[in-house]
Amino acid sequence: xxxxxxxxxxxxxxxxxxxxxxxxTPGAEDVQIxxxxxxxxxxxxxxxxxxxxxxxxxxxxGHEIVxxxxxxxxxxxxxxVGDLAGVGCMxxxxxHCHSCDEGVEQYCDxxxxxxYNGPVFGGENTYGGYSQTIVVKESFVLHIKHxxxxxxxxxxxxxxxxxxxxxxxxxxxxxxKTVGIVGLGGLGHMGVKIAHAMGAHVVLFTTSSAKIEDGxxxxxxxxxxxxxxxxxxxxxxxxxFILNTVAASHNLDAYxxxxxxxxxxxxxxxxxEPHPSPGVFNLIFKRRQLAGSLIGGIRxxxxxxxxxxxxxxxSDIEMIPMDYINTAYERMLRSDVKYRFVIDLSSxx
Ligand code: NAP
Ligand code: ZN
Numbered sequence: 022x023x024x025x026x027x028x029x030x031x032x033x034x035x036x037x038x039x040x041x042x043x044x045x046t047p048g049a050e051d052v053q054i055x056x057x058x059x060x061x062x063x064x065x066x067x068x069x070x071x072x073x074x075x076x077x078x079x080x081x082x083g084h085e086i087v088x089x090x091x092x093x094x095x096x097x098x099x100x101x102v103g104d105l106a107g108v109g110c111m112x113x114x115x116x117h118c119h120s121c122d123e124g125v126e127q128y129c130d131x132x133x134x135x136x137y138n139g140p141v142f143g144g145e146n147t148y149g150g151y152s153q154t155i156v157v158k159e160s161f162v163l164h165i166k167h168x169x170x171x172x173x174x175x176x177x178x179x180x181x182x183x184x185x186x187x188x189x190x191x192x193x194x195x196x197x198k199t200v201g202i203v204g205l206g207g208l209g210h211m212g213v214k215i216a217h218a219m220g221a222h223v224v225l226f227t228t229s230s231a232k233i234e235d236g237x238x239x240x241x242x243x244x245x246x247x248x249x250x251x252x253x254x255x256x257x258x259x260x261x262f263i264l265n266t267v268a269a270s271h272n273l274d275a276y277x278x279x280x281x282x283x284x285x286x287x288x289x290x291x292x293x294e295p296h297p298s299p300g301v302f303n304l305i306f307k308r309r310q311l312a313g314s315l316i317g318g319i320r321x322x323x324x325x326x327x328x329x330x331x332x333x334x335x336s337d338i339e340m341i342p343m344d345y346i347n348t349a350y351e352r353m354l355r356s357d358v359k360y361r362f363v364i365d366l367s368s369x370x
Contacts, residue, residue: 023154025042026041027081027148027152051094052094053092055089055154056088056154058086058340061341063268063353064084064291069082077139083136084149086176107326108161109183115132118130128315136150150366160319177338185208189216192285194262198261200261201224201263201279202225205227207358213225214240222242230246239337258281263279270296273311277303284309336363338360338363339362341363349362
């Protein structure tokens with residue numbers, strides 16, 4: 022067993038605080054990674070605070086992990102000591118269901134194992150990246166081809182990057198398509214960058230007029246302040262799809278009516294409280310669709326990392342020490358971060 026320093030929440034109402042955990046000794050197919058940086062996803066906050074009513078405590082979040090390989094098992098073929106490596110939201114899945122066979126382990130019929138909070142259908146807890154080291158089986162470890170100096174800015178790709186890349190690919194974002202991205206947070210700013218790199222016409226919807234210039238700098242062709250009904254109505258019936266990343270319950274009709282006939286709005290935001298049910302007429306009159314999407318499979322996550330390396334896409338980050346995490350959560354709730362906090366794990370002494 023490997024003793025590891027970490028930060029954990031003991032209950033839904035307690036702050037994150039120093040914690041010690043044990044990682045398994047690497048087996049034949051395992052890779053041990055010294056964690057250098059870990060992004061802070063809004064899902065970490067939802068989980069720590071028990072907002073999805075499924076949290077196992079103590080909770081050590083963090084699923085945007087990058088670091089250096091320090092040990093490999095005897096059967097590991099694709100990683101060697103010293104390599105840069107990443108771990109995203111999953112560390113295992115059943116490996117034999119229809120979804121696993123197709124490389125979409127996030128939809129595993131038997132439930133994938135989250136990097137933190139254990140198997141999705143229940144089981145022993147797992148501990149994430151707010152820690153010094155992690156041991157993961159090789160098939161769930163990703164290669165990083167960005168330059169090493171970019172490493173901290175690559176971390177958020179492991180969740181925010183893949184969660185936006187996967188639906189944009191699945192629904193065919195590209196030249197000739199008009200794509201809306203709702204919310205300029207961790208996911209949203211990656212969505213803007215990736216949709217732009219795919220060649221789509223990108224419109225950012227934000228509640229914060231202070232983010233207009235940033236939205237354009239990040240790759241949006243147009244920015245709409247969603248709290249202004251006049252600006253919103255100018256976009257009626259214009260979108261092939263809309264990727265909605267908002268972390269809070271809100272009125273979906275405001276966006277559904279912006280879709281073209283047969284357009285789709287994809288929900289990736291997972292608020293604690295449900296959205297009010299959308300009006301049926303907004304859907305049936307133009308055969309519009311409302312859909313959801315969950316992170317992405319391992320193969321597609323590697324594809325996304327390689328795409329981002331080719332297009333020189335990384336996250337806009339604010340680096341923080343581990344002991345700043347509770348303040349960071351409060352600031353994330355106020356959308357006061359451009360656009361992802363990333364923990365420097367060397368601060369965890
Ligand atoms: P984040 O950084 O906090 O960004 C969320 C953004 O939503 C904010 O920056 C803000 O953008 C907008 N927003 C927040 N409150 C709002 C409100 N009351 N009304 C309207 N807009 C609001 O969060 P994130 O890390 O990007 O995560 C976003 C959501 O996706 C979370 O619920 C997270 O759990 C979920 N998630 C889902 C998956 C998946 O696989 N489906 C994966 C990862 C995360 P503006 O200031 O621009 O309006
Ligand atoms: Zn996440």
